[in-house]
Amino acid sequence: MKKIIRTFIIVLVILLGTIWALVNFNVDEKLGDLFNKIFGTSTSASDSSEHSSDSHDHSSDSSADSSDKPADITTDTLAIRFLEVGNQYTGDCTLIQIGDTEVLIDAGSRKGSAETIVPAIREYCTDGVLEYVIATHAHQDHIAGFVGTSKAPGIFDSFECKTIIDFSLTNATSSIYKDYISKRDAEVEAGATHYTALQCWNNADGAKRSYTLADGVTMNVLYNTYYEVETSDENDYSVCLLFSQGSNHYLFTGDLEEKGEAELVKNNTLPKVKLFKAGHHGSYTANTDALLSVIQPEIVCVCCCCGSDEYTDNVDNMFPSQAFVNNVARYTDRIYVTTIVTETGFASLNGTITVYSDGGAVNVSCSASSDVFKDTDWFKKNRTWPAYGV
Numbered sequence: 454m455k456k457i458i459r460t461f462i463i464v465l466v467i468l469l470g471t472i473w474a475l476v477n478f479n480v481d482e483k484l485g486d487l488f489n490k491i492f493g494t495s496t497s498a499s500d501s502s503e504h505s506s507d508s509h510d511h512s513s514d515s516s517a518d519s520s521d522k523p524a525d526i527t528t529d530t531l532a533i534r535f536l537e538v539g540n541q542y543t544g545d546c547t548l549i550q551i552g553d554t555e556v557l558i559d560a561g562s563r564k565g566s567a568e569t570i571v572p573a574i575r576e577y578c579t580d581g582v583l584e585y586v587i588a589t590h591a592h593q594d595h596i597a598g599f600v601g602t603s604k605a606p607g608i609f610d611s612f613e614c615k616t617i618i619d620f621s622l623t624n625a626t627s628s629i630y631k632d633y634i635s636k637r638d639a640e641v642e643a644g645a646t647h648y649t650a651l652q653c654w655n656n657a658d659g660a661k662r663s664y665t666l667a668d669g670v671t672m673n674v675l676y677n678t679y680y681e682v683e684t685s686d687e688n689d690y691s692v693c694l695l696f697s698q699g700s701n702h703y704l705f706t707g708d709l710e711e712k713g714e715a716e717l718v719k720n721n722t723l724p725k726v727k728l729f730k731a732g733h734h735g736s737y738t739a740n741t742d743a744l745l746s747v748i749q750p751e752i753v754c755v756c757c758c759c760g761s762d763e764y765t766d767n768v769d770n771m772f773p774s775q776a777f778v779n780n781v782a783r784y785t786d787r788i789y790v791t792t793i794v795t796e797t798g799f800a801s802l803n804g805t806i807t808v809y810s811d812g813g814a815v816n817v818s819c820s821a822s823s824d825v826f827k828d829t830d831w832f833k834k835n836r837t838w839p840a841y842g843v
């Protein structure tokens with residue numbers, strides 16, 4: 454009799470415990486765990502994460518975080534993140550961070566990209582302050598996300614931007630350019646400081662050629678002739694920046710084209726670089742050997758929607774172009790690409806690409822595949838690696 458009573462009590466406790474758990478926990482999420490604990494069955498990690506990402510947006514966000522945030526990124530780490538822009542249109546958006554100091558270079562590709570890039574930036578910029586905001590030139594795929602939409606407020610409406618540095622010259626008359634100027638001016642009205650790249654180069658009006666982001670880490674505005682000489686090619690107006698951490702250097706040239714690259718090489722003493730953000734999204738009109746032979750990049754990151762016909766029907770010239778591959782292949786095969794076109798729209802190729810270092814070795818971490826470009830299926834179908842390549 455005692456045995457029966459004891460068994461009855463145990464069963465009752467388990468039943469009450471189960472009911473309590475069902476009432477108090479999120480059933481979908483916890484039932485599997487509870488089941489596993491009671492019966493000792495195991496679900497593979499991928500199965501359970503697939504389940505939770507299907508049914509819970511938040512869980513899917515945090516699983517993306519973990520692949521995106523390597524454990525060895527600390528406050529002393531310089532982290533450069535090439536962000537995806539949330540659609541099938543090519544555009545640039547790069548967040549550079551050390552400690553709680555952030556630099557945002559460009560905000561492409563469309564006004565609606567704000568819906569994707571603002572939350573992505575918030576994940577890293579937790580104090581809501583972007584210390585430096587750079588707009589390289591006046592094209593939509595670089596400035597639209599600063600503006601945003603009524604549904605998705607842009608960068609200027611979402612963050613406190615301290616110092617804004619942008620192009621000195623432009624031929625732009627587009628509505629997106631006018632919207633950018635009005636949002637930028639409102640941010641200045643609200644307390645931001647605005648300089649052109651030329652003011653920075655000249656150390657004029659309080660602007661500086663070199664900004665210290667952290668101990669031993671600098672952001673340097675390079676000289677581009679087209680800060681003060683007019684050209685019909687808007688891309689050549691791009692603001693050019695070199696970041697340095699000890700002997701590690703990182704180069705950003707916006708959409709600078711062949712002429713601009715030649716001027717850049719002529720007017721600056723450029724070092725060999727660990728990282729080069731591919732010129733003009735990996736276009737055949739940029740990434741010339743005149744520049745590459747000087748900087749000899751070890752890592753090249755391309756911000757684009759790979760294989761898109763947005764700008765051309767000629768597959769060779771689609772971003773990242775065959776000519777770009779041919780030129781970069783002399784120096785490195787470590788080429789990474791953010792996004793790829795698909796039949797139904799777009800998908801992550803490498804996804805968010807994070808290049809990071811504490812001043813020594815430079816590492817790369819990708820939120821999607823970590824394959825280098827030449828190992829991707831798209832490359833094998835559409836590009837060739839030159840015989841002289843590394």
Ligand SMILES: [Zn+2]
Binds near residue numbers: 544595708
């Ligand atoms: Zn562009």
